[in-house]
Amino acid sequence: MHRDGAARRGEFVTPHGIVQTPAFMPVGTRGAVKAVTHRDLLDMGAELILGNTYHLYLRPGDELIARCGGLHQFIGWDRPILTDSGGYQVFSLASLRRVREEGAEFRSHLDGSLHLLTPERAVDIQMRLGSDIAMVLDECATTSDLGSEPGARRSPGSDPRSLAAGAMERSVRWAKRGRERQLQLRQDPRSAMEVTVTNAGQAQFGIIQGGTYADLRTESVERMVEIGFEAYAIGGLSVGEPVDVMYEVVSHTAPLLPDDKPRYLMGTGMPDDLIECVARGIDMFDCVLPTRNARNGQLITSRGPLVIKNARYARDPAPLDPDCDCPACTRFSRAYLRHLVNQNELLGLRLLSLHNLRFLLELTRGARDAIEGGDFAAYKARTRERLTWEA
């Protein structure tokens, strides 16, 4: 592993290939990264994609996917896949879910059917999916749970710190149960014949919670490492807290984690955050914003943000980003891309998604090179400066 300050340049070995870190993971919620193809992802240098367990569990169902040979075979992607535990989506359902010690009970957002997601069940589902990296089920306390409305009246034990501590402690108990189930399925798959294990080499990552409280984060790290996972993620960030608070928590937490294992910052991946958190020792990122924003016409360029719907681009023959080598930038004008987006043409969604993804994958590749070259501080400064320009 190369190092440059706290930044790290490493590799993570999975049954479907080696992932070079720092790595940005495009999000393929329902088994497809929206608006682009697998071929596009490979061409752009994506090595690892993320699938959402919640969505795949509901449709088409983890058992169907297992019968089709697992997620890799089902979607025709033979590179590494990481799946989340489904917990984040369940906790986002707000009124549709109820959390108790056993697990999180929720109603499907699709048909209202009732489901119980337990730590064991989250393992079973991901074992059927056969992702290369599975995440344990954790309790995600949201910003609103943590009392972002300071004047709100609270019942005893519902102050932000108590909530963060409670969620962290429950996450530890759930992680223990999840890890036990994972090891059982690995070591004695016949003890749970109802679970078709489609990827025997699946790794399992633990998740650090503790909100914005340094001591809770420290405790979470200690207890998760005691349980022992293939690697660790930092959860409960990018949920509405100020960005400097996020950087602070990352600065505090990352160095506590085992040095020889990748560190994954969940749900973060916009360029500024990615560069700042690589500098703080994070190795893996995921974020839906690059693709979601692209579909709304908000682009990231080497000369700052660009909103393609803006009237000033109506007759602009220039490429979206003259420094980019993606199909949108090498073959089309801003005028045409704007027309496509304004007309909701699927080609526009695709081209702009390709651009934002390519930007982030290139940014990450650049970060890897800079760390290897011992030049990361300058790369970071250059990148941050470029990102604040007006395109």
Added chain:
Amino acid sequence: MHRDGAARRGEFVTPHGIVQTPAFMPVGTRGAVKAVTHRDLLDMGAELILGNTYHLYLRPGDELIARCGGLHQFIGWDRPILTDSGGYQVFSLASLRRVREEGAEFRSHLDGSLHLLTPERAVDIQMRLGSDIAMVLDECATTSDLGSEPGARRSPGSDPRSLAAGAMERSVRWAKRGRERQLQLRQDPRSAMEVTVTNAGQAQFGIIQGGTYADLRTESVERMVEIGFEAYAIGGLSVGEPVDVMYEVVSHTAPLLPDDKPRYLMGTGMPDDLIECVARGIDMFDCVLPTRNARNGQLITSRGPLVIKNARYARDPAPLDPDCDCPACTRFSRAYLRHLVNQNELLGLRLLSLHNLRFLLELTRGARDAIEGGDFAAYKARTRERLTWEA
């Protein structure tokens, strides 16, 4: 030119390259073939695409496109483009349009603004777009205009034949005006400085009308050929008439047209019709159904029609069409394609559109080869038989 019975195997030279006929044109309504890329179209063997003047005139506007260097440059496609006159869409607006001798007055379906499409204006717009083939404005009498409800009371002169005759005659008068304008812009572009001619080599096709009446079709051909165009299209079919009536009109009309010029059957292009009409001497086809149906999950395969949403495909590991070499068929299973369509994933829209387009482009290539080989009757019989199978 090769011949095999009435079927013809030819070429049509345009400023952006030679089109091999019989040719199927993918429809790129708003300057993009829905859900696929230009690269895909080239890879699949598309030589010519169709753009809709009505849509491009309203958004982003023909003047904007002219300022961007014409439609080819605006959309980044350097192969041949055919544009329709805009008339068909205007006539489809029903209550939003009023036709008089001067032209067709209509309200935009987007913002209700009032527009007048005259034969001259249809030429000017297409000259600004700079398509390789422009169509004259014609009066399209729809099936309902032509009295598909036999019991309906009619005012004098509103019987189906009178309506068809009236539309045919007006189409001839409009064609004369359109041709005059086209020749004026070609020969003396400075006489109309308001029209930026972006493709000086644009061809103009006349359109044969006359409904289902053989004598009216004959008269239409005679009078259109007298005006003189680079080639001719048969209009007013595929508008709701029984398929054998369409074949009959084509059988009657095609042989009347000049032998040395391509013949374009407007709005038709599903496999059966394409093969049957190639057999009757048609050289060019367009149809939105292959892409529209694909987006709804209705596929054309070498083993008959296939509705991918059908539950029987939920766990089907087979390719959509084992005889097809498109990306959907070579890389993915029916189970995954079904999942994508059911989840409205953009990847599904793209893959299935690619498949249907590839099917038609291959079918057309096969027809060309068969005509060259003097084997078209057998090719037609084989194709028609395959298309009636159950996939």
